């Protein structure tokens with residue numbers, strides 16, 4: 102018996118790291134750039150083979166970041182974030198000229214980060230602060246300002262976890278997760294609030310998405326709080342097996358599928374997305390789906406269209422809405438700089454989507470506005486158990502507005518969408 106236990110223990114030990122390189126990052130003095138020291142720490146401790154692991158430690162200090170960082174291709178590393186990384190945006194020209202390409206929609210980033218077996222612990226107080234007000238003022242409502250950087254891009258990453266981290270005042274999107282799989286992101290706090298302009302869904306902290314996935318498989322978002330002015334979490338090109346659960350979202354647009362179908366004749370898909378146990382506070386929607394039209398005009402990020410593919414097997418269950426201005430929508434009318442028309446031209450197909458058990462209140466008397474494309478109608482759309490008080494009329498919303506929805510399940514369409522919804 103004893104021998105058995107000793108044998109098991111020794112096997113376990115032989116699997117534990119044989120070496121453990123630790124790099125403690127020191128903040129650069131007198132408010133100068135800490136980026137070189139951070140890059141150097143990842144270079145020295147972030148690439149570990151076989152059974153060895155490394156660790157990069159940020160102390161309870163403020164690290165000023167004045168230049169772009171590219172710390173990709175990491176392997177077997179733990180990140181212990183006890184302090185704050187604070188971006189310095191005093192030289193906007195620098196960031197516009199130097200932010201790094203993300204590899205989608207001509208978007209760019211302040212930090213490309215990624216690797217295999219990377220475990221990032223933020224203890225609930227480790228913070229990335231993008232000092233985004235500078236950008237919200239600078240962009241002044243311009244959608245997708247070219248060169249405006251995302252805070253961090255998790256790229257070519259697999260078998261990794263990000264936990265208990267805070268992201269404040271992102272310059273643009275908080276994070277993109279791209280060319281990545283098997284990632285857990287748990288207990289994450291995101292707050293990008295424009296304090297200079299009033300919250301309005303056309304403007305405030307525009308393009309500050311909480312997270313976007315592209316070419317991403319098996320990603321779990323659990324226990325997120327997001328307060329922002331745009332998509333809470335958005336699934337874009339080739340996002341598969343995505344789970345979003347136990348989250349609280351504030352002032353943004355909702356859980357988004359898309360926009361997608363932006364690249365002419367390119368086939369992209371979204372498959373198997375579940376969002377459940379989500380609380381929505383003062384938002385535009387609980388969830389919504391948006392595709393570009395079938396007509397290609399201009400170039401990404403603000404132009405495009407004519408993409409192919411499908412979004413299928415999406416489930417949105419157990420949502421609680423508190424003062425939502427809309428409930429659920431599909432639009433296939435997204436086009437260049439608010440161009441209108443062509444809503445029936447997209448060949449990107451939306452199918453097998455289920456809404457179930459949504460409760461709460463809002464200011465909408467429309468349960469769902471479903472503007473599907475006549476050239477590729479929606480099928481398998483199911484809406485059950487939506488009970489959301491319209492506090493304007495003190496009634497339960499009774500409108501299900503449909504265009505090109507085949508055989509709706511759990512509801513009857515009451516009419517056509519009231520207006521074209523280009524976003």
Ligand SMILES: *[C@@H]1O[C@H](CO)[C@@H](O)[C@H](O)[C@H]1NC(C)=O
Nearest residue numbers: 160161162183184224226227
């Ligand atoms: C970090 O340091 C500050 C003082 O510099 C202190 O007030 C704070 O409690 C520390 N935080 C943690 C989590 O240790």
Ligand SMILES: *[C@@H]1O[C@H](CO)[C@@H](O)[C@H](O)[C@H]1NC(C)=O
Nearest residue numbers: 171172173174201202203213
């Ligand atoms: C980032 O660094 C990797 C090497 O790790 C390199 O292959 C890649 O081209 C760099 N990306 C950019 C945008 O500089």
Ligand SMILES: *[C@@H]1O[C@H](CO)[C@@H](O)[C@H](O)[C@H]1NC(C)=O
Nearest residue numbers: 192193194195196197198199
């Ligand atoms: C800002 O960055 C640019 C490079 O993009 C550089 O030419 C310029 O000197 C910088 N300005 C200041 C004040 O550092």
Ligand SMILES: *[C@@H]1O[C@H](CO)[C@@H](O)[C@H](O)[C@H]1NC(C)=O
Nearest residue numbers: 237238239240241242243304
């Ligand atoms: C911001 O845009 C508004 C119009 O949308 C304009 O009136 C205002 O002057 C702009 N502010 C700056 C600083 O450019």
Ligand SMILES: *[C@@H]1O[C@H](CO)[C@@H](O)[C@H](O)[C@H]1NC(C)=O
Nearest residue numbers: 260261282283284285319321
């Ligand atoms: C999905 O990713 C998680 C890590 O978040 C991992 O534990 C799990 O094994 C992955 N599932 C598959 C089917 O690879």
Ligand SMILES: *[C@@H]1O[C@H](CO)[C@@H](O)[C@H](O)[C@H]1NC(C)=O
Nearest residue numbers: 292293294296326327328351
């Ligand atoms: C986000 O930050 C704003 C401004 O600091 C604050 O008023 C708001 O309560 C915060 N939201 C959450 C969900 O913590």
Ligand SMILES: *[C@@H]1O[C@H](CO)[C@@H](O)[C@H](O)[C@H]1NC(C)=O
Nearest residue numbers: 319320342343344373374375
């Ligand atoms: C769908 O995604 C969920 C959550 O990520 C996962 O548990 C499940 O295995 C996936 N289903 C298939 C058929 O891959």
Ligand SMILES: *[C@@H]1O[C@H](CO)[C@@H](O)[C@H](O)[C@H]1NC(C)=O
Nearest residue numbers: 324346347348349378379380
């Ligand atoms: C729902 O999410 C909340 C966090 O917003 C969590 O406290 C609660 O345990 C979750 N409920 C279930 C049934 O998982």
Ligand SMILES: *[C@@H]1O[C@H](CO)[C@@H](O)[C@H](O)[C@H]1NC(C)=O
Nearest residue numbers: 316338339340368369370410
């Ligand atoms: C996206 O997924 C489609 C369908 O699975 C595939 O044909 C295409 O190559 C993928 N695109 C990229 C860039 O991985």
Ligand SMILES: *[C@@H]1O[C@H](CO)[C@@H](O)[C@H](O)[C@H]1NC(C)=O
Nearest residue numbers: 342372373374375414415416
């Ligand atoms: C479809 O979604 C359901 C609910 O998330 C999941 O259990 C199932 O595995 C998915 N099927 C496929 C084929 O993705």
Ligand SMILES: *[C@@H]1O[C@H](CO)[C@@H](O)[C@H](O)[C@H]1NC(C)=O
Nearest residue numbers: 378418419420421458459460
């Ligand atoms: C409906 O969702 C609520 C959370 O909003 C949850 O507490 C409840 O258990 C769900 N009901 C069913 C039947 O799943």
Ligand SMILES: *[C@@H]1O[C@H](CO)[C@@H](O)[C@H](O)[C@H]1NC(C)=O
Nearest residue numbers: 422423424461462463490492
């Ligand atoms: C809407 O629902 C929330 C959460 O349940 C509640 O706090 C709020 O008082 C409700 N508002 C109205 C006007 O009923």
